[in-house]
Amino acid sequence: MSGAEAALVVSLIAAIIAIVDKSQQLLEAAKDAHGLPEVFRHTAESLPIVNGILHKVKELQDQAVKHLAQSHDPSAQQAIEQTSKNVNPILTICEENAQALHDIFKKVLPGDDASRLQRYRKAVRTVLPGRKRKVEELMKEIMQKLQLLHEHHYFESAVDAAQLQVVIEQMSKLPPSLEEDENPQYTHSGSGSINVNPGSGVQRNYNHSGGSGKQFNADKMIFGGGGSDSD
Numbered sequence: 001m002s003g004a005e006a007a008l009v010v011s012l013i014a015a016i017i018a019i020v021d022k023s024q025q026l027l028e029a030a031k032d033a034h035g036l037p038e039v040f041r042h043t044a045e046s047l048p049i050v051n052g053i054l055h056k057v058k059e060l061q062d063q064a065v066k067h068l069a070q071s072h073d074p075s076a077q078q079a080i081e082q083t084s085k086n087v088n089p090i091l092t093i094c095e096e097n098a099q100a101l102h103d104i105f106k107k108v109l110p111g112d113d114a115s116r117l118q119r120y121r122k123a124v125r126t127v128l129p130g131r132k133r134k135v136e137e138l139m140k141e142i143m144q145k146l147q148l149l150h151e152h153h154y155f156e157s158a159v160d161a162a163q164l165q166v167v168i169e170q171m172s173k174l175p176p177s178l179e180e181d182e183n184p185q186y187t188h189s190g191s192g193s194i195n196v197n198p199g200s201g202v203q204r205n206y207n208h209s210g211g212s213g214k215q216f217n218a219d220k221m222i223f224g225g226g227g228s229d230s231d
Helices: 004-030 038-070 074-108 113-126 135-149 153-158 161-172
Strands: 194-197 203-209 212-218 221-224
Touching: 004 038, 004 074, 038 074, 038 135, 038 153, 038 161, 074 113, 074 135, 074 153, 135 161
Parallel strands: none
Antiparallel strands: 194 221, 203 212
């Protein structure tokens, strides 16, 4: 058996560790999180925990690769390769989120503290186009995915699932780094009205301008109007 899956997982873990190391360096260089939501400080405290788990997981995976090269037991080889195949998607998501976090930190932390929050708002919209992900969402998903490794017997000793759960719960209690209306689903520019009812129930809107107006009744409706209405 080639051990390709097991070797790929080693490379993937190493890549995540390298990204997390760079993020820690950025946070340490910034020295504080002035001008930023509290979750940034909590993330800075949590990254070493994530890094420690990743190093332990990599050590076990390195041992698995060596065992594959030396073992002549087909069942043991198959078990290692299957486990590697199963954890690959978990670690791939961790890598994606770790990279997104690093990109946010790289855009937000350097420079003037006073403009950090504005840079963060912009970064959230750009680091994952089409997927507006806040720092706490990215960090919690990384830790939740690492928790899943605990379910694979081979990595059980490397992952303290209870410790990760405590950190996740602490982060969940923090105020959101961005309010929902700072990350809107609907936008409107120009003059006129915008009427939105994405849920259930009847919405009645009366838009009046210049002595004339229109009334709309609908179960579900989305209107973005510009300019004034005329008869």
